Amino acid sequence: MALDDFRDELAATAVALAAPGTGLLAADESTGTIGKRFDAIGLDNSEANRRAYRTLLATTPGLAEHISGVILFEETLFQDSDPVVAAVAAADAAPEPSSGDPQPIVALFQQKGIVPGIKVDLGVEDLAGGLAGESWCTGLKGMAERAARYYARGARFAKWRAVLRISSGGCPSELAVRENAWGLARYARTCQEHGLVPIVEPEILMDGDHDIATTASVQEWVLRTVYGALAVNGVFLEGSLLKPSMTTAGADCATRPSADEVGEFTVRTLSRTVPAAVPAILFLSGGLSEEDASLCLNAINEAAAVGYAPWHLGFSFGRALQHSCLKHWGGRDVAAGQAALLARARANGAASRGAYVAGSEPSDDESLFVSNYSY
Numbered sequence: 001m002a003l004d005d006f007r008d009e010l011a012a013t014a015v016a017l018a019a020p021g022t023g024l025l026a027a028d029e030s031t032g033t034i035g036k037r038f039d040a041i042g043l044d045n046s047e048a049n050r051r052a053y054r055t056l057l058a059t060t061p062g063l064a065e066h067i068s069g070v071i072l073f074e075e076t077l078f079q080d081s082d083p084v085v086a087a088v089a090a091a092d093a094a095p096e097p098s099s100g101d102p103q104p105i106v107a108l109f110q111q112k113g114i115v116p117g118i119k120v121d122l123g124v125e126d127l128a129g130g131l132a133g134e135s136w137c138t139g140l141k142g143m144a145e146r147a148a149r150y151y152a153r154g155a156r157f158a159k160w161r162a163v164l165r166i167s168s169g170g171c172p173s174e175l176a177v178r179e180n181a182w183g184l185a186r187y188a189r190t191c192q193e194h195g196l197v198p199i200v201e202p203e204i205l206m207d208g209d210h211d212i213a214t215t216a217s218v219q220e221w222v223l224r225t226v227y228g229a230l231a232v233n234g235v236f237l238e239g240s241l242l243k244p245s246m247t248t249a250g251a252d253c254a255t256r257p258s259a260d261e262v263g264e265f266t267v268r269t270l271s272r273t274v275p276a277a278v279p280a281i282l283f284l285s286g287g288l289s290e291e292d293a294s295l296c297l298n299a300i301n302e303a304a305a306v307g308y309a310p311w312h313l314g315f316s317f318g319r320a321l322q323h324s325c326l327k328h329w330g331g332r333d334v335a336a337g338q339a340a341l342l343a344r345a346r347a348n349g350a351a352s353r354g355a356y357v358a359g360s361e362p363s364d365d366e367s368l369f370v371s372n373y374s375y
């Protein structure tokens with residue numbers, strides 16, 4: 001099989017993921033990262049707890065109204081559900097709870113009409129020759145075989161997170177920008193050869209004290225380089241998605257931009273760099289609080305309504321969708337966790353139409369910023 005065999009399917013998958021009023025649930029935390037989340041709620045990072053939590057996500061009633069796709073970690077793609085957790089949702093939805101047999105978690109998402117995706121990068125490593133703290137993203141070797149296996153199991157899209165930082169010491173270096181853009185392009189092309197829509201994620205960390213204008217100019221450079229590399233590699237843009245950070249100031253910048261400024265700078269940056277053939281731009285939350293992430297996404301859609309924006313502008317949030325869900329669940333209360341998840345999914349669904357009313361959905365107002373964040 002080759003890219004040409006998958007063109008129609010790739011475009012159809014990308015369009016399904018770009019459905020109006022929806023976005024993605026990024027639930028592909030590596031085992032180490034989910035362990036940090038569980039630590040915060042006093043839970044062991046055991047396979048049983050990871051299974052229970054991800055079953056909770058997959059059985060949340062009404063989730064598909066706001067969530068078009070879910071990004072899974074490899075363990076979850078091949079894992080069966082926790083029948084006890086699944087029974088809670090079943091009891092909620094119908095008077096006759098379904099049988100308690102475990103089912104593939106991926107099938108639970110598919111039954112809801114939520115498209116499963118998979119994280120295919122294998123994490124970042126120090127970039128030899130780069131500046132301090134710079135990284136490159138690993139996972140190309142063997143990716144073709146893995147992509148074929150993931151497709152056979154039901155995955156239809158993939159994610160690769162490349163990470164760049166801004167610093168007064170000269171980051172990002174040209175080497176970091178070029179290496180990360182090229183890695184994204186090699187990954188995207190390889191995925192498309194195997195029927196997976198690539199999410200192209202050049203994350204610019206919020207670490208630093210730079211202002212929003214600095215972020216905007218660095219992000220323009222990064223995105224221009226990424227789309228240049230995608231072109232050289234013959235990536236089929238209609239069957240791809242972009243997952244950028246919102247254009248905002250560094251976490252330590254003394255001047256905090258308003259949501260409206262984030263909206264205007266983000267749309268300006270994207271309109272200067274992202275081809276119109278890309279069906280959707282699905283933002284990461286990057287350490288913004290749950291409510292701030294929704295407000296900024298809403299402002300981006302408001303700015304898009306008056307500027308140039310041919311793409312669906314939605315979300316692919318991890319922390320900003322799951323934070324209060326994890327807290328309310330706490331390893332015990334499935335219904336409370338699901339209600340919290342649904343509330344933020346609803347908020348972000350509305351924000352991706354530019355229709356979110358501030359504070360209209362419950363959230364946990366904590367900052368979710370983590371310095372030098374790894375996934």
Ligand code: 13P
Pocket residue numbers: 026161201284285286287316317318319320375
């Ligand atoms: P956050 O929304 O928590 O930044 O993460 C999304 C993600 O998938 C990062 O790769």
